[in-house]
Amino acid sequence: xxxxxxxxxxxxxxxxxxxxxxxxxxxxxxxxxxxxxxxxxxxxxxxxxxxxxxxxxxxxxxxxxxxxxxxxxxxxxxxxxxxxxxxxxxxxxxxxxxxxxxxxxxxxxxxxxxxxxxxxxxxxxxxxxxxxxxxxxxxxxxxxxxxxxxxxxxxxxxxxxxxxxxxxxxxxx
Numbered sequence: 216x217x218x219x220x221x222x223x224x225x226x227x228x229x230x231x232x233x234x235x236x237x238x239x240x241x242x243x244x245x246x247x248x249x250x251x252x253x254x255x256x257x258x259x260x261x262x263x264x265x266x267x268x269x270x271x272x273x274x275x276x277x278x279x280x281x282x283x284x285x286x287x288x289x290x291x292x293x294x295x296x297x298x299x300x301x302x303x304x305x306x307x308x309x310x311x312x313x314x315x316x317x318x319x320x321x322x323x324x325x326x327x328x329x330x331x332x333x334x335x336x337x338x339x340x341x342x343x344x345x346x347x348x349x350x351x352x353x354x355x356x357x358x359x360x361x362x363x364x365x366x367x368x369x370x371x372x373x374x375x376x377x378x379x380x381x382x383x384x385x386x387x388x
Contacts, residue, residue, distance in 0.1 A: 239304070247298070250297075260280075310326070322362075324361065349372060350365040350367060350373060
């Protein structure tokens with residue numbers, strides 16, 4: 216690929232057997248900060264729970280502890296997902312697919328290459344990113360616009376993904 220010399224962080228591109236693979240890892244400084252915050256929160260909850268049980272001769276069920284515990288579990292899951300997960304985009308002559316994993320997370324999608332009208336890099340609000348994040352959308356011949364990948368850390372990553380996929384599709388047609 217011509218764009219390999221200016222590859223943005225968190226992107227890995229490979230071509231094998233007539234297909235293109237782009238791997239975007241979600242790990243950024245912001246996800247590390249969120250993971251550290253989740254670890255502190257979970258540590259506080261563990262200390263609070265142990266203090267409640269150890270300090271009472273007759274420990275009772277505390278709905279507030281359950282709510283705080285659920286919050287801790289959800290925070291930890293989101294943080295670990297953003298540290299470990301990656302989005303893998305694969306393109307061949309027939310399909311364009313995005314898969315998210317290994318932790319379950321929304322965002323897996325697929326398109327038929329023949330129905331793609333254009334790919335666009337855009338900006339949109341991010342869940343864990345400060346201010347705004349970037350995304351790549353696919354417009355099909357039916358006039359529908361669907362997201363291929365969201366929550367990219369920077370706009371140059373989205374633009375690079377669009378350029379690589381567009382170049383691959385032009386060469387494979």
